Amino acid sequence: MSAPTNLASTLAPPFSMVSKYFIASVLSFVLLCGLMVLFSADIQGHHFQPKLLAMTHIATLGWITMVIFGAMFQLVPVVLEVKLFSARLGEIQFWIYTAGTAGLVYGFWFFHVGVLFTVSASLITLAMALFILNIVTTMGRVKQWNLTGLFLLSALVYLAMTALAGLLLSVNLGYPFISRIHLDYLKIHAHLGFIGWVVMVIMGVGLKLIPMFGLSHGYSTRPARVALVLVNIGLLGMSIEWLLTGAAWLLTTYVVILVLGLLTFVVQLVLILKHRMRRILDLGMKHSVVAFVYFLLSALFGLGLATVEIESTELRESLILMYGGMIMLGFFSML
CATH class of the missing domain: 1.20.120 (Four Helix Bundle (Hemerythrin (Met), subunit A))
Known part of the structure; x- marks a missing residue:
């Protein structure tokens, strides 16, 4: 053994x-x-x-x-x-x-x-x-400690924030106490959960498992370190701006930082795959590659939703549903 x-x-x-x-x-x-x-x-x-x-x-x-x-x-x-x-x-x-x-x-x-x-x-x-x-x-x-541990520790912090936000929103549905519109807080809860909790875990575990299954060696982990910093800054800043309804340009800045962090992690994955010894990808690795293609598309789609003014309410709601579907059914289900 x-x-x-x-x-x-x-x-x-x-x-x-x-x-x-x-x-x-x-x-x-x-x-x-x-x-x-x-x-x-x-x-x-x-x-x-x-x-x-x-x-x-x-x-x-x-x-x-x-x-x-x-x-x-x-x-x-x-x-x-x-x-x-x-x-x-x-x-x-x-x-x-x-x-x-x-x-x-x-x-x-x-x-x-x-x-x-x-x-x-x-x-x-x-x-x-x-x-x-x-x-x-x-x-x-x-x-x-290693880099995977830092990603997972960040994910736990976001899980706590997601759980607390979810509890407050649940209480507010039955016993309203929040003065602002419920949906304003719902998007904070959703993004803390999706990006802060789930995506952070996937990035951390992916850093360990993808090189293991691809037999990758000799690659730099600098993009992943940069991604960890950028995603944390972007997600926390975006959530705070949503919470405080701050300046639109500042919110856009944090969204761009967040997306840059996600894209930087994709660069890390490309580096890992380029340095793999196992040249032919097995079925599981192919699923992972397709999943991170959806990951890339979701990040760009989210950037568009956050920065482009859409006048039609019906169109915007349809695009929000597409965004959620792309994340859950495209990214998560392919992993």
């Missing part, structure tokens, strides 16, 4: 715990696909409508975040060479998170946004807090 295999078997948590996350993720994906077919008419029109919100959260919470939880429980100990703090805590988190997600999706679907909805959102927030505690405590044992 090889040394990496020994390391993985020693440090990784029991697969019986991790597999629950993967199974739940697959079931959520199947449910999402079925609902998209049966209720395709509800996908059209404005993005803030009950069934579309329910399907979006099946995708983001039940499918994408669920599989990230499982993957991080497996990968973080191996990548950072430390034992997971508590597999038992991961088990408890799963059941709390699953119950919360089911309740939230039910609440969105029928737009019952009372006590059950708020309790469900609170359960999700609690589960995410347990996950962050588990992973941060695990990371506290790391003796030597």
Whole structure:
């Protein structure tokens, strides 16, 4: 048995715990696909409508975040060479998170946004807090940090921000207390989740796995370091400007910085692939390449939405739905 295999078997948590996350993720994906077919008419029109919100959260919470939880429980100990703090805590988190997600999706679907909805959102927030505690405590044992660890640590910060924003927005639906328009905060919540949490994890893990499967050596990681800085500056600045409704030129500046950061990471991937020893890409690597093509297109599409004035409300809503679909169905599903 090889040394990496020994390391993985020693440090990784029991697969019986991790597999629950993967199974739940697959079931959520199947449910999402079925609902998209049966209720395709509800996908059209404005993005803030009950069934579309329910399907979006099946995708983001039940499918994408669920599989990230499982993957991080497996990968973080191996990548950072430390034992997971508590597999038992991961088990408890799963059941709390699953119950919360089911309740939230039910609440969105029928737009019952009372006590059950708020309790469900609170359960999700609690589960995410347990996950962050588990992973941060695990990371506290790391003796030597690497670039992947910095991406994952950033992702955890954004997960906390996303969870808090989501909880406040959930409470506001049933018991309004926010004076501004709900949708103004929704876009902050969405981008903190999509870019700050999910994309940061994918970039960090990709830095480790793509060179591993492509047998890449001798490449510079400077573009990834630059990308980490630019994405953090751009995303935080953009979120603050949305929150404070600051000057339009400043918001545009942060959006451009964010997109430059994402494009710089694509440059890093190109460098990794250029230095690979395995010249023929296997099916999994081909999927990853196509996914990051959608990643590039989504970044440019988002830049256009943020900087180009679109007079037609109907056209803008259609483009927003295309933007979300390109990210979830083009980028995430191809990984």
